[in-house]
Amino acid sequence: MTVDVWDAHAAQRLAGEPPRRLPPPGRMEWTQRSGIGPGAEILGDDLAGRRIVELGCGPGHNTAYLASLGAVAVGIDSSRGQIHRATAHYGYTGAEFACSTASAHLSHDRRRLDAVVSVFGAIGLAEPFKLLYACSRSLNRHGVLAFSVPHPQRTGAVPVNPRTREQLILPDGTSAVVKRWDAAPAAWVRALNRSGLLVTGVHHLCAPADARRPTTLLITARKP
Numbered sequence: 001m002t003v004d005v006w007d008a009h010a011a012q013r014l015a016g017e018p019p020r021r022l023p024p025p026g027r028m029e030w031t032q033r034s035g036i037g038p039g040a041e042i043l044g045d046d047l048a049g050r051r052i053v054e055l056g057c058g059p060g061h062n063t064a065y066l067a068s069l070g071a072v073a074v075g076i077d078s079s080r081g082q083i084h085r086a087t088a089h090y091g092y093t094g095a096e097f098a099c100s101t102a103s104a105h106l107s108h109d110r111r112r113l114d115a116v117v118s119v120f121g122a123i124g125l126a127e128p129f130k131l132l133y134a135c136s137r138s139l140n141r142h143g144v145l146a147f148s149v150p151h152p153q154r155t156g157a158v159p160v161n162p163r164t165r166e167q168l169i170l171p172d173g174t175s176a177v178v179k180r181w182d183a184a185p186a187a188w189v190r191a192l193n194r195s196g197l198l199v200t201g202v203h204h205l206c207a208p209a210d211a212r213r214p215t216t217l218l219i220t221a222r223k224p
């Protein structure tokens, strides 16, 4: 089960690196390398006071960065271990962290959001239609959804069936299988439109910058 994989990942990281306060990063990162592609400006010009939720925040660095800009930033993760790491590292920044699945959080917390983000997080780790619909319902008018997923063409061809399984190497060197929704950009655009959002950007990012193929698909959409 996917949650167990991320709990195992968190437990191994915690064993090797006892939790301590970390400074938030200097920018919002949508890829797994630093300094590639746009930053938080795709969420709006001034994020101070904006209510933003990150779905699948992992160790919490991007949520902490958004809090450092003055946003009311909440990181959600279904793994207790990841939330333990995020709180230990960045709880002091004012960022909030909570253990929940993305769908449960969006359906229980009815406060409207200015932005929803996911960085290789909950969006893309399961069939996305219900979750995109929940994001759309949670957003304020003109609110922004921005998410990045592994680029479907990273290995050459877009998978014929978007339900894929990927091998994840855990910190201790063992491997685990992660289920993914590996859809083509046009399929993401259709799913976003069906959930009531207008797509405002589709970015094909290479991380590292000299990669032969795009590695990260970053999509932004807006609630009309």
Ligand SMILES: C[S@@+](CC[C@H](N)C(=O)[O-])C[C@H]1O[C@@H](n2cnc3c(N)ncnc32)[C@H](O)[C@@H]1O
Binding pocket: 002, 003, 006, 007, 055, 056, 057, 058, 059, 060, 076, 077, 078, 079, 082, 100, 101, 102, 103, 118, 119, 120, 121, 122, 125
């Ligand atoms: C690849 S990690 C990315 C973590 C972080 N966003 C980053 O950039 O380092 C995926 C994270 O999504 C979380 N996750 C997976 N499915 C989820 C769901 N349905 N709801 C909330 N979190 C989820 C996992 O527990 C894991 O921490």
